[in-house]
Amino acid sequence: xxxxxxxxxxxxxxxxxxVILRCVPISNHLYFYWYRQILGQKVEFxxxxxxxxxxxKSEIFDDQFSVERPDGSxxxxxxxSTKLEDSAMYFCASSEVGQGKxxxxxPGTRLTVT
Amino acid sequence: xxxxKQSPQSLIVQKGGISIINCAYENxxxxxxxxxxQFPGKGPALLIAIRPDVSEKKxxxxxxxxxxxxxxxSLHIMDSQPGDSATYFCAASPGGNMLTFGGxxxxxxxx
Numbered sequence: 001x002x003x004x005x006x007x008x009x010x011x012x013x014x015x016x017x018x019v020i021l022r023c024v025p026i027s028n029h030l031y032f033y034w035y036r037q038i039l040g041q042k043v044e045f046x047x048x049x050x051x052x053x054x055x056x057k058s059e060i061f062d063d064q065f066s067v068e069r070p071d072g073s074x075x076x077x078x079x080x081s082t083k084l085e086d087s088a089m090y091f092c093a094s095s096e097v098g099q100g101k102x103x104x105x106x107p108g109t110r111l112t113v114t
Numbered sequence: 115x116x117x118x119k120q121s122p123q124s125l126i127v128q129k130g131g132i133s134i135i136n137c138a139y140e141n142x143x144x145x146x147x148x149x150x151x152q153f154p155g156k157g158p159a160l161l162i163a164i165r166p167d168v169s170e171k172k173x174x175x176x177x178x179x180x181x182x183x184x185x186x187x188s189l190h191i192m193d194s195q196p197g198d199s200a201t202y203f204c205a206a207s208p209g210g211n212m213l214t215f216g217g218x219x220x221x222x223x224x225x
Contacts, residue, residue: 004157031211043150043158043203043215056210091157100211101146105157 002026004106006092012112013082021077021109023092031100032075033093034067036060037108043091049075050100082113118206120216127223133191135219137204140185144206148213149178149189152201161202162189194223 005024013019025032034046048055049067066078075094079086089110093103120137127133137147146165150158164171164178164187171178177190191198204216 033211035213042217043205043213045212045214048211056212058212093157095211101148101207101213102160102163103148103211103213104160105150107155107157 004092004094004104006090006106006109008109009107010110010112012114015084015113016081019079019082019111021079021090021092021111023075023077023094023106024073025075025092025094026104027073028096029094029104030097031055031095031103032067032069033095033103034077035091035093035105036088037091038088046077048100079111082111084113087111087113118204118214118216120204120219122219123217124220125222127194127221129194129196129223129225131194131223133194133198133221133223134188135202135204135221136186136188137206137216138184138186139206141206141208142185143208144214145209146207147178147180147187148205148207149176150203150205150215152203152218158203191221194221196223196225199223 007022032049037043045058047057047061064080089108091108092106095103118139148163149161151161152158162173162176175192180187202219205213
């Protein structure tokens with residue numbers, strides 16, 4: 001069964017450093033998303049991406065964040081200057097055209113900012 | 115208005131029993147209501163979903179009941195099994211594709 005994959009599974013970085021989280025969505029999906037989950041809290045929407053553009057973004061997704069589809073298979077989330085409060089589990093999700101709300105999540109990347 | 119409130123926060127059910135998790139929302143623009151199951155260290159997995167034009171949807175042991183007038187929906191897990199022990203999240207989506215998640219319910223099914 002096709003699935004969303006994410007790398008790395010765990011990333012430790014120092015405050016102020018840039019990090020790039022990588023995702024490979026399901027191959028025939030064209031909608032891509034990033035969500036985050038701070039430990040013990042609910043899953044929060046960050047951004048959606050379609051046709052090489054941001055479709056929607058939340059208040060969390062400020063100028064420190066950016067997304068990119070650098071090639072035909074990868075989808076990345078960049079955090080330019082990490083803060084302690086960016087420590088969370090980051091989930092990538094994808095969905096088919098016409099089924100944008102039916103989202104399939106990857107296993108997540110645990111980001112720890114020290 | 116964008117919030118989805120989920121209860122209870124935790125639930126313990128005996129094997130074979132019925133697990134019931136409830137969610138409530140305010141935003142009438144929500145038009146898609148999925149439930150996700152999450153095991154420790156894993157991403158949320160889509161379990162079942164409903165749209166507001168139906169009042170109930172059943173898939174195997176999992177049923178969503180939807181009350182549009184009360185702005186509430188619930189997940190029922192029939193014949194609960196220890197393997198169902200996980201955290202369950204309700205979610206809702208407005209006109210776009212953004213999902214707004216509830217706070218989660220940690221379910222433990224005792225053998």
